[in-house]
Amino acid sequence: MAKEVTPEQIEMLDGMVAKARAAAEIIATYDQERVDRLCQAVAASVIDMKVWANLADEAVDETGLGDKVTKRNKRNKLKLILRDCLRQKSVGVIEEIPEKGIVKYAKPVGVIASLVPTTNPCLTPAGQVIYAIKARDVIICSPHPRAKKTTNKCINIIRETLVREGAPADIIQGIEEPSITLTQELMKRCDLVIATGGRPMVKSAYSSGVPAYGSGAGNATVIIDNTCNTPERQAEAAMNTRISKCSDFGSGCSCDGNLIIHEDVYDGFVAALVKEGAYLANEEEAEKLKAVMWDEA
Template identity: 35%
Template sequence: MNAHQDITAVDRIMDRARAAQAAFEDGATQDRYDRAAQAAAWAIMEPGRNRALAELSVKTTGLGNVPDKITKNHRKTLGLMRDIATAKTHGIVSDDPATGITEIARPIGVIGAVVPSTNPAATPANNIINALKCGNAIVLSPSPKGIAACEMLLGFIHAEFDKIGLDHDLVQMVPPPGSKEKTQRMLEQSDLVVVTGSQDNVRRAYTCGTPAIGVGAGNVTVIVDDTADLDAAAQKIAASKTFDNATSCSSENALVVVDAIYDAFVAAMARQGGALIPESGEAQIVERLWPDGKLNRSVIAQDADVMIDALGLTGQVPADTQFIAVETRGIGPDHPLSGEKLSRVVALYRAADFSDAAEIASRILEHQGAGHSIGLHSADENRALHLGETIPTCRVIVNQAHCFATGGAFNNGMPFSLSMGCGSWGGNSIDDNLNWRHFMQTTKIVREIPPVEPSVEEIFADYWADAGK
């Protein structure tokens, strides 16, 4: 198929999506939108299908592990369904006599979604459910390695659609093989673009001429201070760092530990399978992890034994090692350990005290990961507030396993999502977790009300008292 035929094929898909969305919206009810979302959710959550998607995802991408993919597919989708269960996305959503304004929920139209290979089923499912809940059609552009999982997911969704009489064209994907040209055409033809993945894709989305929501790069930094419960902190960090072999953008990439409890924390970390690589071994890890200046694919998102062998650490770390922490001081482009590693490797920094730890963490995030999130293990609530007021971040995750908490958890109030907006720090238009509200717009009915007009004196009296007239 030549380039012209490729573009024509994308245009046909977008036309079908637009027609299907118009029919979906015509005469719609909240129940119709809810049933569509439930159909897509059950398509990935049904245990047999979930396992098939997890196994295919790991087989075709080489990233992560099957048990954790199953857990992620289930919990992320279940949490999303909890979040949207009572959300009103059709008809009148608010009516305020005081302002005279009535808000009516309206679909956006056709959503174009670019999704990554790290979560080739969970991320597209999240986008699909949100889109359908708000009355939209959606067209997906998966990464090349994620195509097979995306095709399988859409097959499962269409099977569920057949049970309730929904049009398959509500959920489609760019025809494989993927290409930048086809994805670009999809972006240009959509009504809203949602991009999770590489920063190149995010930048392309923001410049495609279509309203866009992109999310920033992860490079999670976590501070462990002198008031922390060290065993609890180590347990949570280990669970988070190793989950799905560190494929999540919310996996810890740097630990900043204050000097007073540094040795005790290293011991606690060892009890959780975290092996310390002293600063003298840093160069060896960097050489193996970035052999040609790029992350080593034989280490990225691999099981612990594969990672240990690829880094040349067999026999040098304990047999029960689940992840490694490499002592380092460097931050910036000449120090790759300070960036995202997508592996069971975390950089370990020693800080003089909490103030120094906050400064180190800020420098790391300004190098990479600004806006995304920072973790804190501490018993001092004021320290969380300090980070929230001074660090370039949209989330401060306190005393939690970071990758489970950032994207929503059953024991915190964040929306369940696999896409974290990073605000202006991360070059994004949103600072929240991507959620159903981003897939809906409203029309306002505006009525006349009695005027509410203050006098000039009411507005400026305090200012005049301070500054003079």
């Protein structure tokens, strides 16, 4: 049974929210150039290989999940996030449709509660704060208890960068000693929830009474259809499956969880998978796997 939050914890949480709202008032005044500059600075502070390598290694040591070598490569996702951010307008008028008489203005949502998963304790807060800054929002992160040290270390690196850029550090904050009940209280006090993690976490976010985005249940299904019908296409798709499943030891929610293969290309694609290093279980082994992986119907 989850522990109840103490008065001291409530006071701490209310203080964090108050600081976040004060920072939100400041960032709401930034123009597009200032916002984009800040996104670049934050990304640069964590993409630096020396910084990211240490964070990646510490994440594996603290959580016991993933692979240090491929987790280091995840910094490239931050480059892609930054690229997508800088391509878009997010301040003032962002779209006009003259024929319909519609003009769209960007407006900050306010304070975002971010539930950070144990599988990506640094990539998630770093990526989300770049997007939050782009939208002139602020964010309070609730780390997974098994990854709280690494997540807060990443957050503190970003906070130092914000201060160097003349922006409020409290654009991003992290709960130092997170718990389920404390996270639930955080969600109630914010304007938007982003829950990245397992099914219980996402369900809790959707039940918070606050608008929420949930992701991260994982076990993604990948469909290999009958257009994968040449040796070259099958080799490429099999390679991508292997990369996806092996990266960070398959701990990320977006890795290939299972494959549905069209019967017309089934044999050729399975052969391509085996060539990439896949193991093809025999009938006896398959039955043993089923007994472990699935409940009886």
